[in-house]
Amino acid sequence: MNFTRFTLAGALALGLAQGALAQTEVVFNFPVAVGGPITAIIDEYAATFNAANPDIKVVPVYTGSYQDTIARTLTQIRGGDSPAMAVLLSVDTFTLYDEDVLVALDDLATTEADKAFLTDFFPAFLANGQVGGKVWSLPFQRSTPVLYWNKAAFAEAGLDPEVPPTTWAEMVEMGKALVQRDASGNVTRWGVRIPTSGFPYWLFQGLTTANDSFLMNADGNEVYFDSPGVVEAAEFLVALSAEHGVMAPGIIEWGATPQAFFEGESAMIWTTTGNLTNIRSNAPFDFGVAMLPANKRPGAPTGGGNLFIFNTVPDDVQKAAFEFAKWLTSPEMAADWSIRTGYVAVSPAAWETEAMKAYAAEFPPATVARDQLEYATAELSTHENQRVTRVLNDALQAAILGQKTPAQALAEAQAEATRILAAYR
Amino acid sequence: MRRIPLIPYLLILPGLVFLAAFTHFPALLAFWQSLHSTPRGRRPATWTGADNYAAMLADPVLMKVLWNSAIYAAATIPASIVLAFVMALWVNGRMPGRAFVRLAYFTPTILPMVAAANIWLFFYTPGFGLLDQVLSGLFGLPSTNWLGSDRSALWAVIVVAVWKEAGFFMIFYLAGFQAVPPALAEAARIEGCGRWTYVRRVLIPLVAPTTLFIAVNALINAFRVVDHIFIMTLGGPNNATNLLLFHIWETGFKYWDTAQASTLTILLLVILAAVAAVQFRLLERRTYYR
Structure with a gap:
């Protein structure tokens, strides 16, 4: 009798605690394709974002190579345990679109600012994420x-x-x-x-x-x-x-x-x-x-990986994932990511940040990739x-x-x- | 009324459960999927009968893959068995540094295949790789692109497989040799037969069960172990090293064509079953179990 009452109280307390926090959990699968402490950087980004957004909890999961990551992500989705978002090859956009697991980012971008944000990237990087006039993935770790x-x-x-x-x-x-x-x-x-x-x-x-x-x-x-x-x-x-x-x-x-x-x-x-x-x-x-x-x-x-958000998670999770994706590809973060990994910063605005300007001045070869983007095309997809x-x-x-x-x-x-x-x- | 003996069934139950769950059920599921189309997005799987099989047989890449797999098996199985036998004979005798040689032969087995493949990738690299440095440094031979030429790539990956496997099989032969009574060797010596005759007439027949065991394992490995293909060639150049299991993986997890991958899996099962049946029939007659 006592036991029952105890567990009941416990369950109630737990439920209340969760209600009070009301956090949306965003599971984020990411691969590592270059050298360096990539997992530590991603973990740090997630922690920074979570601290600034108490109602969202991003959970980054390191999932091996690009190939391992798409295999794991699609298997999770088929098994009903879908992650909210993932970094996958930008050329896999068609594959994921045909699997009908993606959410169009235009549909998540409700405000004018959000809609403008979707066009802020270098066109050569954006190209691989577009199908049928909509944006299905955001440029993130890109190269040429x-x-x-x-x-x-x-x-x-x-x-x-x-x-x-x-x-x-x-x-x-x-x-x-x-x-x-x-x-x-x-x-x-x-x-x-x-x-x-x-x-x-x-x-x-x-x-x-x-x-x-x-x-x-x-x-x-x-x-x-x-x-x-x-x-x-x-x-x-x-x-x-x-x-x-x-x-x-x-x-x-x-x-x-x-x-x-x-x-x-x-x-x-x-x-x-x-x-x-x-x-x-x-x-x-x-x-x-x-x-x-x-x-x-x-x-x-162009080459490299984009950020994808899946339609297999509830709407509020999709929205939370979009917030994180926007933050991750914002000029300051894109510049930081580029400097620490060697990937090409994905938007012209990122190259205008103070950090990026200082880096480009110190190591001019980094700007060659940016200058080439003017002539670059989408990767075969x-x-x-x-x-x-x-x-x-x-x-x-x-x-x-x-x-x-x-x-x-x-x-x-x-x-x-x-x-x-x-x-x- | 006759009682059904419960105990024997209970005893085999754990093994049966695992075998059914991880071998029989997946095989049946693969067969079922091979008769349907691949479900994609909003299009669910539909019954297609033998269509997948027809598509499989019409694929020119598959013919190349089957041919490669046949050469790969026909080369790795005898080569690794013979090498294992010779190495075991060598380290079974009394010699200085025997433990060290045994260890050296066994080391490739301890390495994961992925690590071994990376080492060999460096050996084979044209220009500054180990093989080229030795060949051109000592003999002045021109640089050879072992993995980058369709004529040598398959043989290059076969060498890696044999190198990796022979040490493992050596251990079984070594154990087999220990079980041969020393009295037979003494008797042979007294009778005046040479070392070669002793090996041929006494040793080889007595370790025949070991040979059968090794042959079955080598056969399984010839179809099962493709890890080095991922590291060294990805099936290239132009499918020169594409093996059946790698082809199945690529169809299933790169093309996401699960139905076609299931069809190929059924083909692999049929081939393995046929070869295993022949192998057991042929060898069982010539094997003396004690």
């Missing part, structure tokens, strides 16, 4: 590929160490000067390194964009893999090793690329701005950072995104390996991708 060059190697090869290549032709020409061979004729230093393992499509977009051609439409249901400009870009990529001899033959490993730069195996490398902090602290020589070289125009893709991307990756690798000509490989990829996308037209 740039060219890093070894100034010591440039000087050794008789080139001006302060002048990087600005066009394809210059890159080939300088590359030829930079190639070094040993007594038996084996190459000991390559001119340029564009990694092609795993996901070659991304850096390949640095070539297609510069060649003023595009891989897909904004609706994500059509691709242009066999258009003349794209084929030309692929032919140039193949020719770098096959014809000009400035790049190593075969498929080049993405992960070993910074190491290859440090070891002097390649004098110029193409890789993400996400490697900036790594290269800055480990390169044993002076290096420079430049925009990707232009052909018909300058150009590069379609319905059935991973499948379509895989088709292009396979085609590019087949062309690099010489199994097929670039034109043939891309024509086949176009046919296969068109077949996959038929259901979405």
Whole structure:
């Protein structure tokens, strides 16, 4: 009898306590894709936000890589234990849209200020989050590929160490000067390194964009893999090793690329701005950072992760998640995040903050990515995104390996991708 | 009236529950899903009959994957068994530093596959990787892109698998050798038969149960262990190292096509069941259990 009364009182007390706090809990799944104490930074952000907003409690959950995070998030949603929000690849917007788990951020932005906020980002970053005229995800940890060059190697090869290549032709020409061979004729230093393992499509977009051609439409249901400009870009990529001899033959490993730069195996490398902090602290020589070289125009893709909010949680939780997302991408926070991680600050306003100005003055290479954004395009993203991307990756690798000509490989990829996308037209 | 013996059923119950929950039920569920379309968003799964199977067989990537898997199994299974046997023979004898050699052979087994793959990724790196440094430093050979060429990539990942597994299988052979009565070795020596004859006529037949056990495990691993593919090649270049389980993972968790992934899972189950049946029939006849 006493026992019953005791538990009843306890339950009542607990209920009252919860009622008094009335906190909305926002579960936030996030991946870690670059080096550094990312989890500690996110935890700190959540604590700061929670302290300033006593009615909201953000619970950040570290969920592994991007791939682990989308697998976990979709599995949680299917199992009825949905997180409120997550950081996922911006190119997964179509996939999540097709799964019908996203809430359109335009629908959450009720005030004029909120609506204006949604357009404050760099357009090249916003593009991947838009489907059917609505914004489905906010740019957060974004990047873009740039060219890093070894100034010591440039000087050794008789080139001006302060002048990087600005066009394809210059890159080939300088590359030829930079190639070094040993007594038996084996190459000991390559001119340029564009990694092609795993996901070659991304850096390949640095070539297609510069060649003023595009891989897909904004609706994500059509691709242009066999258009003349794209084929030309692929032919140039193949020719770098096959014809000009400035790049190593075969498929080049993405992960070993910074190491290859440090070891002097390649004098110029193409890789993400996400490697900036790594290269800055480990390169044993002076290096420079430049925009990707232009052909018909300058150009590069964007990359990285966006903030997504799910329609599988109650309305008040969605609203609370939106508050946190807004705070996280506000100019001051975006600047802080960029300085501490190496990601590109996502809005022009962030670059106008005092902190960002000071950082840019102290470390000018950080601004190269921002300047490139003017010419950047959305990363390849379609319905059935991973499948379509895989088709292009396979085609590019087949062309690099010489199994097929670039034109043939891309024509086949176009046919296969068109077949996959038929259901979405 | 005959009473149903309850005790035996109770005794196998725990094992049965786990087997049913984690093996039989998922297999049946996969079969059920393979007969439906993948549910997406507002479109629920619908009955599609054998459509998924037809789509699977029409996929040119699958043919490449099956071929790769066949080569991978045909190379890793015998190579790791033979290597394990030779290593066990070697460290079974009296020799200085025996414990150290045993440890050295066993070390790859203790490493997680992901760590091993990262080490080998560095070995294989063209230019400044260990293999290239040795080959071009000592012999002046040109740099080789082991993982980046469609001709060598599959063999490069096969070498990693054999290196990783042979040490583990060696332990079983070592245990098998300890169980062989020393009197047989003495008798063989008195009869004047050579070391090779002893190995062939006495040792190999006596450790046949161990060989069967190892062969079954090697077969399972040939289809089960794909961790190094994630680290080293992601199935590339152009599907040159794409193995069946990796293909299933990619279909299920990258393309989110659960129905097609289930269909591929059924194919894997059928292949494994068929190979296991053949293996048991062939080897059981030649194996002497005590």
